[in-house]
Amino acid sequence: MSYNGEFNAYDPEDLKTRRTYRILFIMMAALISIIVIRLWYLQIYMGTQLEYYSQNNHLRRIDIIAPRGDIYDRNGVLLASNNVSYSLYITPPQFKDRETKRLSDITGMSVTDISSRLSTWDGFSYTPILVDPYLSWEQVSEVLANKPFLPGISVQWQTRRYYVNGKDMSHVLGYVREISGGELASIDGKRPGRYVSGDFIGKYGIERAYEDELRGRDGAIVKLVDASGREIRTYTSINPVQGESISLTIDAGLQSYTASLMKDYVGCAIAMDPSTGAVLAMVSVPSFDINDFSSYLTPDQWMKVASNPDHPMENKCIQGTFAPGSTYKPVLAIAGLNEHVITPEKTIHDPGFFVLGNRIYHDWKKGGHGTVDMHKAIVQSCDTYFYRLGTLLGVDTIAKYANLLGFGKLTGIDLPSEKPGLVPTSAWKEQTFHEQWYPGDTPSISIGQGYDLVTPLQLLVAYSAIANGGSIMRPHVVLYPTATTGDYTVSRLGISKKILDVVRAGLLGVVNEPGGTAPGARIKGILVAGKTGTAQVIRESKFKDTPESMIPVKYRDNAWFVAFAPYSAPRIAVVVLVEHGGHGGFASSPIARNMIDYYLRGVRPQ
Amino acid sequence: MNRKTSLLDYNLLVPFGLLMIVSVMNLYSATKGIHGVSDAFYRQLIWFGLGIPVMFFFAYVDYRMLKKLSFAFYVLTLVLVVLTVIRGRSAYGAQRWFSLGIFSFQPSELAKFSILLILANYFDDHWLEHGFGLRQLLVPLTYILIPFVLILKQPDLGTAIIVALIGISIILFSKIKIRTFFLLLTALIVIMPVGWHFMKGYQKTRLLAFVDPYKDPLGSGYHLLQSRIAIGSGRLTGVGYLKGTQSHLNFLPESHTDFIFSVLAEEWGFIGSMVVIALFTFIFIEGFTIARYAKDRFGVILAFGITASLTLQFFINIGMSTGILPVVGITLPFMSYGGTSLLLFMAEFGILLSIHARRSRFEEV
Structure with missing residues (x-):
């Protein structure tokens, strides 16, 4: 099976050949080095962060807000407790932007409000974003009825603060509201991770003074999801623990x-x-009315309180x-x-x-x-x-x-x-x-x-x-x-x-x-x-x-x-x-x- | 010593064998979805099965007979590519497949082999000790340009680029006059913006996504980001075999083809990636060594072309997975799913073994 004579022979040890292969191996070594360095960068140097992104991809955490502690008067009369409220979440990758209008009609939120909530999305995670924390029962049924047209929309329930009497002891009880960016930043400095954006925090009165006691320990369900957002199974879950209840000296x-x-x-x-x-x-x-303040306050309601020359928000006693x-x-x-x-x-x-x-x-x-x-x-x-x-x-x-x-x-x-x-x-x-x-x-x-x-x-x-x-x-x-x-x-x-x-x-x-x-x-x-x-x-x-x-x-x-x-x-x-x-x-x-x-x-x- | 076994190059076969084991394991993981392993894995096993006799067939046959077949093979490939463009099966919006009964195959894969074969033939016949000038390069450049344009037309940018790169690397290897080299380089730079003009929209967006993947993280940048996340989350030791969430939960698209390396890197980490890169490196070094000690110039250029084509695809694929090169749809040799390319790679491997078996030193003994 030999074809002798037809082919050009050559010397593998000649100087030029040696040089050719030396250049070849240097080039190959360079390419391999680039890849090794790049892998080191991604897997070792950036590893922790990319691992976090990966978990963000496939683990969906649904927080279960712990109910706050109840508040009683000196004789055991209930003053503040919790009831159930519904909030609206959007999973951005599944949500169709053109449905924003429909959603706006149902919830009464403006299109720009919804868009600005959605703008907090990091670009690829499937973690649902809180869009409207205060859905009425009618809105909940509207959303559920329209669910086929609203992919990526989900309704979750959680407990929410309510006061038996919203007006008579507003200044003592105070109220809770969504934590502000400034508060979040200052608390995070001292106790990192205790609050996240969207959490409620006592803003005034007892609710603020006894925040640490009243606030419960939130629970969570962590679910394994695939790229289309389907839940595969529950990964882990933590039960919420209600905050301490408090009795007041108030009669x-x-x-x-x-x-x-x-x-x-x-x-x-x-x-x-x-x-x-x-x-x-x-x-x-x-x-x-602290019940108004603890839920969604309309701009009108706010103006009425804020513009009152007699300063309703001030506790004149102290x-x-x-x-x-x-x-x-x-x-x-x-x-x-x-x-x-x-x-x-x-x-x-x-x-x-x-x-x-x-x-x-x-x-x-x-x-x-x-x-x-x-x-x-x-x-x-x-x-x-x-x-x-x-x-x-x-x-x-x-x-x-x-x-x-x-x-x-x-x-x-x-x-x-x-x-x-x-x-x-x-x-x-x-x-x-x-x-x-x-x-x-x-x-x-x-x-x-x-x-x-x-x-x-x-x-x-x-x-x-x-x-x-x-x-x-x-x-x-x-x-x-x-x-x-x-x-x-x-x-x-x-x-x-x-x-x-x-x-x-x-x-x-x-x-x-x-x-x-x-x-x-x-x-x-x-x-x-x-x-x-x-x-x-x-x-x-x-x-x-x-x-x-x-x-x-x-x-x-x-x-x-x-x-x-x-x-x-x-x-x-x-x-x-x-x-x-x-x-x-x-x-x-x-x-x-x-x-x-x-x-x-x-x-x-x- | 048994003459037949000593003909086999164990420096090539041992890393190759190990790579095959890694490849099958990794492909199993990549194709294993929530509801079990997909058919793709078993199909690939069949291709492996077919590939081994093909490899040994080419190892035992004298590679020098390929010289005579090179032109015919080249023409056949062009015909098949043209046929594909005219009435091929469409996958991902491009006609790359040519149906042949049960199995369909990709003529463009064939082109990668045809081009190195015909160039080896050409430079063997027209050897110039002091390098080639523009006039002498007219024929080989035409050889490259015809399949390049046809494949680009399919459109299959990745394969077209590989075909061109294989051709160019053989030209460079066969020595080119320094003046001609710079002339061609200048021409290429001038042509590039024109090329951009003729590129398809999705090809442009891919290139743009490579420049800034965060601009459109769910669209064209999605592959890039998810691949980086997969690779990075493997960290040093990996998340564990079959435990990679990026691929198994479908975050990583085309995990069993273009992004097969990301699956490996996620599950086996930096250490696993290094092992695979080392195996490839052994193969490349041995491939180039075979080229150097080939008995004749045809063998030299053929062995170089085969090894260079492997190296180029390896580098482009991993570069693409790790985000240092744009996503152009190049598979990873031996690792990615794909029957045609696997069969071809194994045939090329057989040719390397054949060139090794007939090396100059050996016949002198």
């Missing part, structure tokens, strides 16, 4: 009743057990700061007695005004209160007496006692966004206005005007301390830890019982003695003690001599009333603030009276 009955008393006003009311600091009711008006007016007078009384600048028996003559230097400070009562001792000064809320006492004490001594009673700092209540208010001092004025404290500034702050700013809750804490014999309590809304009764004492005043008794007797007189400023707070058979306050709001001088009822509402005085009862062993302390309510004894004291009556005797007068 739901008192809360609702207080809300009904306050509903026509702007302002707030708080009731607290003065011996423990347990908040029994906390109402801020106007309010907003976020609002106001001049305390005459309710501040017991602070000066305690300071004066404790500093021995005055005795209870010492009297002054009140001609209806107080002169300091070349300035005149008027008493609220034209013609004055005549001869006034401390008891009468508190009962009749004599301004002249306290102008004088304040001047004797000086701004910084007043501040010392104000701080002792808890003003100018946070009460420490377990609700977010509390404000500290302001207790002015000479140093503070120096720092803020670069101006010294003039003696002429002191009379105003002595009757709770001028620079003084308090939150209603601070006032209540201070009066509770007077009522309970000298303990500053930390106010709280959650019975926690549930099994034990915690000690919520923050500090002791260190003021003698004798001094506190003088002040308390004055407060009793305010309600129960002739000439007292709050006869409207009297309850037959129960001794109520309290103090009115009428705090000026900034107003134009032209209204100086106009009767209160003739002044436009927004320039009228804020009406305060702080009270506790029963006198001998107080079980409830109450603060009521009616903004622009005029005189405190007139507008606020009946509300406080009714709250106390309801709480102590279950009486609910018409």
